[in-house]
Amino acid sequence: MTFRPLLCRAVSAMAALLLVAAPPAASAQTAYPDKPLRIMVGASPGGGTDILARLLADKFGAALKQPVVVENRPGASNTIAAELTARAAGDGSTLLLATNTGQAVAPHLLKLKYDPLKDLQPVGLVAVMPNVLVVPSTSPYQNVGELIAAMRARPGSFKYASSGIGSTQHVGGEAFALATGTKAIHVPYRGSSQAHIDIIGGQVEMMFDSTSSAMQQIKAGKLRPLAVAAAKRTPELPEVPTLAEAGVSGADVNTWYGLFVTAGTPRAAVERLNAELAQSLRSADVQERIKALGGEISATSIEAFAEMNRNEFERYGKLVRDTGMRAE
Structure with a gap:
């Protein structure tokens, strides 16, 4: 008659012992990150996005104690890399260094198999780079006025390059044509370095490239900057006027770079990445490198960047409609 109570007490004691002895990993999630990371880049090696991604990969690898590799998947206006990120596991192991090309412009021109606002989780803004109007150093045009005069004299005979359909370079070229009453043929490439x-x-003949991509060729004397498509001159090109100073208004287009992860990534992982991004952007070597590229560091909270991402999506959608841009 006393066997059953004794057995129950023994089982209860054993269960309590197992709970006490259970390792922490059995009742808590593994700390993030627990495996190597990759940063997806929608442009070719050597361009502005690639340069920034490799800077962050070095910083993240040291801080997170995991290997971080940069994976270049150029093409389709940065959306190939974005789609791969959108379809990856939502564990924070796949990051995307995106630009407004793939996030805000291309979605209004291309049929995508993912939703850039729903399938990609914003982490934080990295930097903003002005676009600069460049011509080859051998070009006869020394300023914007001379270029516009030649374009008006030979309508439709000039070509302008971009890093792809729907890129900010594409938008810049179309906005310039709209503002100046000129016409040029768009020639898209798979990244600025190829253009x-x-x-x-x-x-x-010309290109509206981001300073992050064009600065090296400008400093090497291979590209001649005619104007900066921004509200103010960039400290790295103090002698180059803004488009407004050159007599052209309504054609300012910049390029911003932001970090994203796959939607569904745990909030703790997103917060960790945002904190490490902010820490990386405070590093003197990163600040010096971004400044040399003509950019401004723009670290943000997760929420502030998410709001900016949505606003930019709407703003560029209107610009695409106003310029009549199409996916050729």
Whole structure:
């Protein structure tokens, strides 16, 4: 008659012992990150997005104690890399260094298999770079006025390059044509570095490139900057006027770079990445590198960047409609 109570007490004692002895991993999530990370880049190696991604990969790898690799997937206006990120596991192991090309412009021109506002979780803004109007150093045009005069004299004969359909370079070229009453042929490439080859070679007359991509060729004397498409001059090109100073208004287009992860990534992981991003952007070497590219560091909270991402999506949608841009 006393066997059953004794057995119950023994089982209860054993269960309590197992609970006490259970390792923490059995009752708590593994700390993030617990495996290597990759940063997806929708442009070719050597361009502005690639440069920034590699800067962050070095900082994140040291801080997070995990290998961080940069994976270049150029094409389709940065949306190939974005789609791969959107379809990845929502564990924070796949990051995307995106620009407004893929996040705000291309979705209004291309049929995408993902939703950039729902399938990608904003982490934080990295930097903002003005776009700069460049021509080859061998070009006869020394300023914006001379270029516009030549374009009006030979309508439709000038070509301008971009890093892809729906890129900010594409938007800049169309906005310039709209503002100046000119017309030029759009020639898209798979990244700025490839476009530079044909501009320097004289096959394409001009380009509205981000300073982060164009600065190296400008400093090497291979590209001539005619104007900065921004409200103020950039400290790295103090002698180059803004488009407004050159007599052109309504054509300012910049390029911003932001960090995203797959939607559904745990909030704790997103917060950790935002904190590490802010810490990286405070590093003297990162600040110096971004400044040399003509950019401004713009660290933000998760919420502030998410709001900016939504607003930019709407703003560029209107600009696409106003300029009549199409996916050729």
